Amino acid sequence: MHDVPSLVAQAREGRPRAVARLISLVEGASPQLREVMAALAPLTGHAYVVGLTGSPGVGKSTSTSALVTAYRRAGKRVGVLAVDPSSPFSGGALLGDRIRMADHASDPGVYIRSMATRGHLGGLAWAAPQAIRVLDAAGCDVVLVETVGVGQSEVEIASQADTSVVLLAPGMGDGIQAAKAGILEIGDVYVVNKADRDGADSTVRELNHMLGLGESRGPGDWRPPIVKTVASRAEGVDEVVEALEKHRAWMEERGVLAERRAARAAREVETIAVTALRERIADLRGDQRLGVLADRVASGSLDPYAAADELVSGLTQG
Template identity: 50%
Template structure:
């Protein structure tokens, strides 16, 4: 746990980070991750500077080549003159750190580039907590001026669904030879994928994986384009709809990566032009506000209930004299009454 910092210290950290001090930025991220009262102070100051970064989520089964792809995409973005922040999330192994070590090796050639910042994050509690911390770190990197933010997360359970609410574009990575049925045939994955990548296209079976994905997407192979948006001239109302492209890559050699980055940028343009970008932002902010309000209201409620009353209620529930739902309703009713008396309106 980091010690509490004064507002002056936080200001100094922010200024240093903005001037390119990587250690200051790393410390700010740690502050934000720890979810202390410092988070509010940091984010209040930085929020006006956010809203410029474009956030790309990369998810998929373990070992499909996500980190290698992130590395290659970052180099491609750098060659296009854009800066890149990378967040590597490891929800599966909070203790080993093995995957993160591997990531560091895989992304070694990015180290030392002032236009790249890499941060690994592991779960230290609930996945929900991680998702929240990730969103806060995204805001931080956004405020620091990174043009593109790449979030890598292993596609297991909830994590890949969470990424959909954090990222503007979601890339789902598949690789051949991972069993007959595609890893993506899992509830939710089709809805969140904006772009499919079949990585390890140098391996046997890549074409089969592409075809399985096409079948899953309900695309007739003859109407497939390699990548990019398909316009259906006979269906004007659908003409603007995004059809997730399927892109083959060999991440280790960088093959297909410029095409992948092109597809991401096309998706970005699509979101902006169609108004979808604004809708997604509004949804994200609504969730965020909802969460902050819940937390604030809960804390206010808990503060107003005396520890003695809470303890008495606990004992009543333990003794089975009352069920927890009724007990909670009773606590809330008393709290509302007390609030009404405070206002002098008799609780109306």
């Protein structure tokens, strides 16, 4: 058992081992998780959470690393959470990222963690917000959440972030991919990386066109900017930071940031509640209450909805 108050105090001082232990408690859904979250709650709400998403090969890790450098130059403490929804091995799939992030490894103002969601009930919705809360409480000014997997995880990452960055690269058929994956609904800032390659301008044009098609924005609404970068040479990275700061200011001015954070908290509470109920229902498998209700449904003397209502009211009272 861990001494939670002392771990939290050490994490506040920015001690990497304490932060690592707390995130491990989150990942392993430790019995001490409630105590950890209760201790962290009053210390959070400071970090700006940026989600980075995009297909493999667009240069996510290089872009993340370049953003870390830019934020560190501005004197900000940075947390990086690389989430792999598909990998059963935390860290295994992220060796390349670790190498690219090696520049920051000895910097005490940067905390890098790779995290596999390991098929927990609720996946990202369960583990990521709590890991973000650990980094927030540990004093990070900015938390960059990078998704390694593809598909549904992209949209899930967007729901964890204050601002979502969608990365694309020329020559990858990304326009079609973006439309398919529903990525055009989630981006607050679009980055066309590897802009020194042929086709960068046509990727920007295509993206502009597709964003225009889906547009039902009123005056004063946020129009996602498109920024061209060559992250490997740090070109355009300051413009990305500037676009992020503008989006943050726009959200704060209109109360959107508070709304997004409240919606995120609602989803998190719901996930925890549903997970707890599922566990209790699973415990009931051998319980006669469920057996009796199932017999009545099978014989036609009770309908399944009435049986479910009875089961839920029994669970919430019991």
